[in-house]
Amino acid sequence: MTIENPRKILHGLSRRRFLSTAAATGAGALGAIAMPYLSRAADRPQITHGVQSGDVGADGGVVWARADRPSQMMVEVATTESFGNARALPPIAALPESDFTAKMLLENLPGGQDIFYRVRFRDFAHTDISSEPLVGRFRTAPSDRRDVSFVWGGDVAGQGWGINPDDGGMVTFATMAKHRPDFLLHSGDTIYADGIISSEVKLPDGKLWKNVTIPEKAKVAETLDEFRAAHKYNFLDDNVRAFNAEVPIFVQWDDHEVTNNWSASKQLPASYKERDITLLAARAARAFHEMYPMRESIVEPGRVYRTLSYGPHLDVFMLDERSYRGPNGPNLQTNYGPDSYFIGPDQMLWLKRALLNSRATWKVIASDMPLSLIVYDDAANRKGSEAFAQGDGPPLGRELEIADILRFIKTSGIVNTVWLTADVHYAAAHYYNPDKAQFQDFDPFWEFVSGPLHAGTFGPNELDNTFGPEVKFVKAPGLDKQNLPPSAGMQFFGHVKIEGATGQMTVTLRDRADVALWSTTLDPKPG
Template identity: 65%
Template sequence: MALDRRRFVLTGASGLVGASLGLGRPYLSRAADRPALSHGLQSGDVGSDTAMVWARADRPCRAMIEWSTTESFAQVRGGVFADALPETDGTVKVALEGLPAGQDIFYRVSLQDLAAPTIRSPGQVGRFRTAPADRRSVSFCWSGDTAGQGWGIDESRGGMTIYSAIARNRPDFFLHSGDTIYADGPIQAEVKLPDGTLWRNRVTEEVSKPAESLAEFRGRYKYNLLDRNLLALNAQVPMLAQWDDHEVTNNWWPGEPTTRAEHLRKKYADPNVLALQVRAARAFHEYMPMRFDPAEPGRVYRKISYGPLVDVFMLDMRSYRGANGENRQTEYGPDSYFLGPQQLAWLKRELVSSRATWKVIAADMPLGLVVVYDTDRNFGSEAVAQGDGPALGRELEVADLLRFIKAAGVRNTVWLTADVHYTAAHYYDPNKAQFQDFEPFWEFVSGPLHAGTFGPNALDNTFGPQLRYVKAPPAGQVNVSPAAGLQFFGHVAVDGRTEQMTVTLKDAADTDLWHVTLDPARG
């Protein structure tokens, strides 16, 4: 492999490239002089032969990334380099390519000083498992909502311990279903709990107010990466990330004026959300280990194929929607967009072309739960559902999609979501629905990861959701702290022999709350 500006030749077990670069002096390792990795490592969007790798440096430098199939790095199989510069807040994100399928991959990141190339940091090692080429068993976890409602990192309580619970399941990947940060929620040093004890947050300057500047949005991601549980998970398990509203501000829609009472309380200087969205999207893409699409640089929706058994369809229910309002249009048009025509057409094409046994639709918002847009006025619809009755507004788009899935013979779709801050299992039954032209399917809800717990929300009968399980706070309790243990994630296991999918809803203590095993439809 020839050395150019993107790739470098790796020589020897140490992975140092001095020989190939013609450098005669040994690399120096003075701790005070060398650059350092500031927020751990991440991997993501892993396939059978490729994966994204992420790191952040504490100063401008060159990041050298090498990979091997053994933890000892006895044989380095390949590598790339990328420059960590102020323009991206010191973050680097590269694609490792040509990886073997179904294999544990170890990657090592070290940093080279730009002014003194002989000064180099020691390597830090992460790992992930590539998607299999054969029908071996696959498992993964999902949830959403991190550091919301003012509940940050209380190190005296172990920090964001649910991430350690997820890691104990040794999933092939973790699906973060949105609200990866809470850019709009200040985190205070102390919060008094109902039992009189104090929740003591670790705080930084960037989390002291709602994020508006690019630095403040970036600071929210850096804050979460101070948590040792999340750092440990990131180093061992690849993440598939999507976004929802709190990466920008609560319940936003594109072009929304910042005139709601909630916006006024947050004292936003910008007259509309678009300016916030531009900065927020840049920070999101800088800090999430996801693919970059040069044809549409801000794109979040994408398909991740994880072997013959599972395709994951990552949706973006935020960027293309119409205005949040009463959501009762009788004809489909810009005001009732939710996914939007382009994303909807993409999803239909990809579902039809998928040959995976299970088509997992990763939605950042649930289909059949009523979510209010403006809680100060109790006005408007934030999600799809707008109340019982025939399909109206955004439900027209979902009805079209469900009708298409049935007509095209797409089998074994399962919807995974978060957003509502409790956990539940919904079975959508056309025999009990107002709109009936679809095949039955399941939707599983899980969250929050580390935020206030709420719920449950009202079910909308348009698509006939039947509640099979729910766990939420007792009636009348809202914004329940993580100290109460009502933090949730889901675990999905697909058996390589039977191809059955078992979905288990879990809490922060890794307790199995409820599960169901689904048989794949044939034909």
């Protein structure tokens, strides 16, 4: 099924003060806007790819939507689903320069509160004409020690496995939604810009996997519009749009938002007419920031790394392991320098300061790549380094950054750090034990791996012993059965619940059928 036209698919105010403000300003604003959305129905704007929210904190979050034409995004916000006493916010423009996407930061919301938002787009030329409304919701971060629940994973629409209605579409998103999480931590590979989505894929048993397709996914993404289309393709899925309307996203990127294993030294394959990896990455970055509800940095526009605080129990430190890395070479340096950069000195300094300043019970470090799983840049010839791990032995190359961070965490007395990651397309739990490590100047910690959310299943990868990882759990197809389709059932996500009263963190690895594959409960250390 080829889709030519995606429209065819479908600071901590008190709640009382919020509502009184809404009553004072919202009614007048709504009266002035007047939005008679039944007028000229055949020619009014359309919301094309659902609504999203993201980067939610104690007093607000970002909402996103996309129109089909130049228009103004109109947002109303309320603390009840009935939108009683709703507050209307000033309109913002959706223009061709941003592919008709618009993002709005909602501020001055009450903490720990369900927030409902309603989005319309108003025609520029005829301001009495607006689109049908779409409603979304999110929950602001708590100011007290209540329970917190979230899910994480990565890797969507990879290896040619797109939206197959016969298989239920991107089922894992519907499964995650059942847990009513506070947010999704998306660990990267949000798209596969380098991956073609063909109409059919023949399975080993002779059956056919049938994809919904769009013209732009018939080739690798090179133009800005092709990168945009790769993101919009995922939003065609009913499960994804329903999930996005209910669950905020904390998003980071990895390589496939640009091309496989990209770094500044990437030599693009012959399938690319665009030969400049820097220009390709710039187009990809623009599309990425347009398509997700991120809080944008005014210090460094386009920055991905950031701290997201979600109440007294949780801070999430979102890393960017692409923008500042050195070449994907051997990375066997014994001294730290540009060729061994992975997150880079500025981001290293930010992470150390942020960890040191955190007063949250748990410090979750969102790393799009695992620490000790070996990922080759040239997998066929087992050459080059794509990830941190450089093989057994003392820290070399990019591992020098991890050694520095782990030593800093120990010497600074920072407790309760957990690393969450994806990228390798299987589920695992790793306990890092200094007694079994080549580099031992760190306190023990956990790393949990999940994904793919909707892509081919691979693994397991080799582990190196530099930081002493112990495999406590792994679920992977085995090296004789690689690139399993989503219909094989080996699609994985992680679920984290932090108990408000005790601060205990329970991490559960699940599959798309919602089977709990493995779980552990961690007791917080006093800090």
